[in-house]
Amino acid sequence: MRRYLRLYLVAGSPNCLIHPDLILQEAIRGGVTLFQFREKGPGALTGMPLIELAQRLQKVCRSQGVPFIVNDDVELALTVDADGVHVGQEDLAAHDVRTRIGSKILGVSAHSVEEARLAISDGADYLGIGPVYPTESKPDARAVQGPGLIRRLRESGIDAPLVGIGGLTAANAGTVMSAGADGIAVISAITAAASPQAASAELWKAVNRNGE
Numbered sequence: 267m268r269r270y271l272r273l274y275l276v277a278g279s280p281n282c283l284i285h286p287d288l289i290l291q292e293a294i295r296g297g298v299t300l301f302q303f304r305e306k307g308p309g310a311l312t313g314m315p316l317i318e319l320a321q322r323l324q325k326v327c328r329s330q331g332v333p334f335i336v337n338d339d340v341e342l343a344l345t346v347d348a349d350g351v352h353v354g355q356e357d358l359a360a361h362d363v364r365t366r367i368g369s370k371i372l373g374v375s376a377h378s379v380e381e382a383r384l385a386i387s388d389g390a391d392y393l394g395i396g397p398v399y400p401t402e403s404k405p406d407a408r409a410v411q412g413p414g415l416i417r418r419l420r421e422s423g424i425d426a427p428l429v430g431i432g433g434l435t436a437a438n439a440g441t442v443m444s445a446g447a448d449g450i451a452v453i454s455a456i457t458a459a460a461s462p463q464a465a466s467a468e469l470w471k472a473v474n475r476n477g478e
């Protein structure tokens with residue numbers, strides 16, 4: 267699981283100025299190791315268009331050996347046979363999601379040591395920790411944590427695979443990795459880039475800078 271978390275793209279059609287399929291293809295070419303389909307925000311698809319986009323993006327992931335994770339929507343994940351689901355503290359309880367998805371990948375957002383410990387006991391395969399820095403991609407984001415929470419989780423003995431998220435770029439990715447994360451999750455650093463492939467390659471270098 268850790269190796270998949272190294273460079274984690276999170277996106278849906280509202281984040282994409284061009285076809286999400288093209289952005290995803292370019293991002294994987296640049297080094298993205300995990301993808302989360304997060305169809306949220308103005309103009310988000312529903313119904314058959316949502317399922318069809320999910321299946322198109324899943325096909326791109328499968329052709330490159332990149333796991334395909336669905337955000338929040340367990341029914342959609344089961345309908346398209348996704349590789350996993352990511353849920354937050356305001357979504358379906360992690361324990362119930364684990365029951366529904368069996369051995370698929372389960373990611374859970376955590377904002378404290380207590381939330382992290384509970385998520386792990388509920389069966390989380392990895393934790394999403396953030397927002398690390400200010401972000402414009404999630405209007406309802408919790409308070410900005412800085413890399414300190416990641417460091418505190420590691421100092422508390424939590425060894426679970428974890429990824430930082432929120433306002434991450436090639437310039438600040440190193441702060442998250444040196445705090446003990448296994449990788450970074452990004453939306454706009456890739457989706458808003460003129461070249462998603464070049465942006466992903468820059469991020470890939472940044473998360474591997476210490477030769478980890």
Ligand SMILES: Cc1ncc(COP(=O)(O)OP(=O)(O)O)c(N)n1
Nearest residue numbers: 338352353354355375394395431451
């Ligand atoms: C990898 C990763 N980490 C955190 C989140 C945030 O999830 P959540 O708190 O449920 O918020 P929404 O993304 O649903 O708005 C994530 N999606 N991915």
Ligand SMILES: Cc1ncsc1CCOP(=O)(O)O
Nearest residue numbers: 401403404432433452453454
């Ligand atoms: C989904 C999510 N969860 C915490 S911050 C965030 C948004 C991350 O987007 P960006 O990488 O553009 O800051």
Ligand SMILES: [Mg+2]
Nearest residue numbers: 338353354357
């Ligand atoms: Mg959620």
